[in-house]
Amino acid sequence: MTRTARLGRCGVLVLTCLIGTSFGLASAQAEDANKADIEALKKSLAKYEDYTAAVRDLYLSTVGCIHYGGEKIDGAMYYQKGAMGIHFVNVPSVGKPLDPMKPNVLIYEPTKKGLKLVGVEWLVPLTPDTKEVPTLFGQKFMGPMEGHYPLIPREFVHYDLHAWLFRDNPNGMFSPTNPNVKCSKAEFPMLEKPTKMMPGPM
DSSP states (O other), rough: OOOOHHHHHHHHHHHHHHHHHHHHHHHHHHHHHHHHHHHHHHHHHHGGGSSSHHHHHTTTEEEEEEEEEEETTTTTOOOSSSSEEEEEEOGGGSOOOTTTOSSSSEEEEETTEEEEEEEEEEEEETTTTTTTTOTTTTTTEEEOOOOTTSSSOOOOOOOEEEEEEOOOTTTTTTOOOOOOOOOOOOOOOEEEEBBBBBSSSS
């Protein structure tokens, strides 16, 4: 191998290392930024640990405590066994520009001591203008899918993203269901069938 070839090869290796390092730094910076944003979000939502504060801000309860058995159905979303809890939906915010600091839904778990805030959810309706899957905190939304009937009309085709900010989830913070959340203390537990998938950007 000539000296020129050796130098060229070394240059390629150095360039590859530099590019790899740059990508690694960018990924770490993005992850740190997401963590900072998530911590800021948690602080901003602390007042909703009192569900009556949520109601006053027009987060209204859908009453049923949603949970899934983990079944797989062709053409439907797959939800691991676990719960989604009781959804308090801020209907006026649905369809407005996506705001990472203002989730459309607050998720509560019924406990012996009352309702406990465990997570949040963002909803994005599928419209003719939708060109790509929405993302937040580096996470792609799930969907598009029908509305979660019977609490939400099937015609409400949408994307959604859950974040379990206040309860550890072994399936990951952004998994749609959480096996650590239970509906056993709920007055209206609802075992839902997986939601039907719909055509659209995926």
